[in-house]
Amino acid sequence: MSKDEEINELREEIEELKELIKNLSKSQSDAYKNLDVAEKEDVKRKLEKDIERLEREKGRIHKESIREKHEKSFSPEIPEPPEAPEPPEPPEHVFFPNQFYFDFDSEEFKEKLKDLKKKVEKATKEGMKTAEKISQRMQKEFNKYLEVETDKITKSSGLSDKEFNEMRKEIDEARRDIDEAQRDVDEERGHVEEVRRASLDIRRRLERAYRENDLEKQVEIERELKENEQDLRNAMINLSRTRSALAQTRREFSRLRRRASKIHEAQKNKAIKIIGTNDFDVDGTISEYVTKVVDSVGKNLETTLRTAWGEGKKGIRKVISIGDSEDLNGTTSSNGRIAIKAQEEFYEEASELLSALGDKNRLKILKILELSPQYQKELSEDTELKGGTFKHHTDILQDENYITREAIRGRYLITQLGLEALKLAEMIYLRKKRLEEELEDEEGIDIDID
Amino acid sequence: MRLIVKNRPLKTTHSFEYTFDNRHVKLSISKNSILLPVFDENQNRQIGFLLDGPTGIIADLLVHTAKGAVGEIIEDTYSTALLFPVQLPFLTKDQVKEIPPLEETELYEEIVRKYKHQIKRADYIRYDEKESIMIQTYNSTSLWFINEDSTFMVGEEEIIARKGENRLIWVAKDSFTAVNKNGKIFSTSDLFSIRKARKTFHNILDVPLALIFSSLGEVFTSI
Numbered sequence: 001m002s003k004d005e006e007i008n009e010l011r012e013e014i015e016e017l018k019e020l021i022k023n024l025s026k027s028q029s030d031a032y033k034n035l036d037v038a039e040k041e042d043v044k045r046k047l048e049k050d051i052e053r054l055e056r057e058k059g060r061i062h063k064e065s066i067r068e069k070h071e072k073s074f075s076p077e078i079p080e081p082p083e084a085p086e087p088p089e090p091p092e093h094v095f096f097p098n099q100f101y102f103d104f105d106s107e108e109f110k111e112k113l114k115d116l117k118k119k120v121e122k123a124t125k126e127g128m129k130t131a132e133k134i135s136q137r138m139q140k141e142f143n144k145y146l147e148v149e150t151d152k153i154t155k156s157s158g159l160s161d162k163e164f165n166e167m168r169k170e171i172d173e174a175r176r177d178i179d180e181a182q183r184d185v186d187e188e189r190g191h192v193e194e195v196r197r198a199s200l201d202i203r204r205r206l207e208r209a210y211r212e213n214d215l216e217k218q219v220e221i222e223r224e225l226k227e228n229e230q231d232l233r234n235a236m237i238n239l240s241r242t243r244s245a246l247a248q249t250r251r252e253f254s255r256l257r258r259r260a261s262k263i264h265e266a267q268k269n270k271a272i273k274i275i276g277t278n279d280f281d282v283d284g285t286i287s288e289y290v291t292k293v294v295d296s297v298g299k300n301l302e303t304t305l306r307t308a309w310g311e312g313k314k315g316i317r318k319v320i321s322i323g324d325s326e327d328l329n330g331t332t333s334s335n336g337r338i339a340i341k342a343q344e345e346f347y348e349e350a351s352e353l354l355s356a357l358g359d360k361n362r363l364k365i366l367k368i369l370e371l372s373p374q375y376q377k378e379l380s381e382d383t384e385l386k387g388g389t390f391k392h393h394t395d396i397l398q399d400e401n402y403i404t405r406e407a408i409r410g411r412y413l414i415t416q417l418g419l420e421a422l423k424l425a426e427m428i429y430l431r432k433k434r435l436e437e438e439l440e441d442e443e444g445i446d447i448d449i450d
Numbered sequence: 451m452r453l454i455v456k457n458r459p460l461k462t463t464h465s466f467e468y469t470f471d472n473r474h475v476k477l478s479i480s481k482n483s484i485l486l487p488v489f490d491e492n493q494n495r496q497i498g499f500l501l502d503g504p505t506g507i508i509a510d511l512l513v514h515t516a517k518g519a520v521g522e523i524i525e526d527t528y529s530t531a532l533l534f535p536v537q538l539p540f541l542t543k544d545q546v547k548e549i550p551p552l553e554e555t556e557l558y559e560e561i562v563r564k565y566k567h568q569i570k571r572a573d574y575i576r577y578d579e580k581e582s583i584m585i586q587t588y589n590s591t592s593l594w595f596i597n598e599d600s601t602f603m604v605g606e607e608e609i610i611a612r613k614g615e616n617r618l619i620w621v622a623k624d625s626f627t628a629v630n631k632n633g634k635i636f637s638t639s640d641l642f643s644i645r646k647a648r649k650t651f652h653n654i655l656d657v658p659l660a661l662i663f664s665s666l667g668e669v670f671t672s673i
Contacts, residue, residue: 106638373514406510407523408469408476416518 167256174253181246188242192235200226357401357421361385362393366422369403369414379412453562455500457551460485460541462503468540470583474601474612477540477585478506485546486558488532498534498584499541500558505531507585507594508545509601511610513618515633521618524603524610531559534584542561603640 037045202225209217357363364383368374374382380390394412397403402418405411414422451556466480483503487496505528511521568588585594595602600613608622627637 340460404519406511406512407508407525408475408510413512413514413519416520 073228167260171253171256171260174249174256178246178249181242181249185239185242185246188235190237192232195228195232195235199232201224202228279410353400353421356396356402357425359393359396361389362397363422363425364401365393365397365412366402366414366418369412370419370422373406373411373413375409375411453497454489454491455486455555455558455562456489456496457555458487459549459552460499460546461549462546464545466540466545470596470601471598472596472601474510475596476508478508479540480504484549484552486552486555487536488562496536498532498536499538500562500570501531501533502529502558504529505585509594509603510581511601511603511612511618513612513616513633514630515616515630515635517635520627520635521610521612521620521630530587532562532584532586535582538583542591620655 008199032040032043060327202221206225208222209221237369251370361383365379368379368382376390379394383393385393394403396407397418400417401415402421404413404415406413462479462481462483462485463557467476467478467527469476476616479501480503483501486500486502488498488500489495490497507526507528509524511523512519512522549550582595582597585596586657587593592606600611602611608620610621614627616631616633618627620627625638627635629635643653
């Protein structure tokens, strides 16, 4: 039905009402004529009262709305002009900041926070106690390990302190033996030299006797020579024997020396360096114990948090999954497999959101905008992007609502989502670096106790 | 205050845009829009103009905070609007010309009469002040107040104000968000905090701006 038709109908209704009023007033006047004097006065009084009330409420505006909402303030006597334009639709507000924040100053929140603090303190105390237990247990295990290792060392060396001192004496004796052997060798060497010299002398004399053709001398000298050669052979044998004895003594000496130094070091540094839990936590009992304790503390904290918020699991999930997350919430709790299938929307949207982050230029833009809003020119200079490339990247970021742009000044601003995405990227990067460093540290520490 | 229009119309010669000093708001006025002087009958003085013709408003109500941008861009078009004060910076002789009196002004008189109740609430505004410009839309759904560094808008069920670079206040039916000078956000979402919002409201904005609405209490209680 068009507005004109509606208005015409209303007019017709008004005409009918007017006629009704006329008829009513006629019937009223007729009735008034038929009344007695006393009754007439009574009616008069009533009418006067009504008129007074009407006068009183003349300026009053209708409290209850009799028309559309936007016409609340209009005077009810004036009909709406037919040519009045339709009111523009109210602007659609996309931004709902209340979804992201709590009322941090509310009494309710403060009470919750107090409870939470108490519970966290409790949990920390428990944690401290367990940590003390762990440290005591570790200390015990460490001491045990020290004892075991010291025994091992003593067993492997086969020497106690007394034995060590005895060994030292042996070493000294060996040293003296070496000196004597050395001296013997020197003597033998001198003896060999003398025999050599004597043999040379004999040979010269023998040559002279040959030249002089003195046969007696020749025979005598030849005999001497044979004797001398025998002496030389004997001296050489003696020398080699002494040499081998010396070498043996030296070897013994060095062996004793090495053992002594090792034991000396072991006795000096009684605290043995332990790297990694595997070195002393042979059965893995401590690591098991630690993981159990940590798990229980974590569960305690989780339950404390849930009870403190008063909304249980649902409350926490709400915070994590803002927006269109009903499917996610509904399905994950009931059945894991169904949830995985039902989250197609999540996979699609999340991949789009992440792909918008997957470019160093776009990350650079977000990082610059994190500090302050930027005009296009400034941003283009800072990122060294120009024209179409710059627009391509900013469009992608704008599409995913990571950045927004002012309508009048045209500055680019980072949104809440953009800021959180940037933080996420930074967090992943730092986490990776840290893990790598930890891995490097573990590889670097590899000391052999023996 | 009784408002009346005088039949001494002006007409815009071409469409134009005007960006306010605060650089948050841009006004666009169409060609052949009619401007009629609006008078306060009791004091017999002009207080503004009634503009008949499509009028667009774009307002940047975005603020950069430590937690990202807060606020939004509001874009709206109104068929008629009341403009205050008389000396509007965007109305010069280059843009408007005088035209002969209109044959019928009853429609405009009716429109102005409907603003009566709204204007009564802001009696103390000095309309002759050049710095502040007020735009009241025909269907009373929104009221804009714009000055050198602030933008103030009252919608049907919300109040949004921006002052300078880092201050924003937003009171909606079930939430309250405020950004202070340092870019820190206060945000609440229950009715309890709306009561608190009333206190914070005066602290965040300067007094003259906050006092625009004598019926501020009514606004809050009606939410």
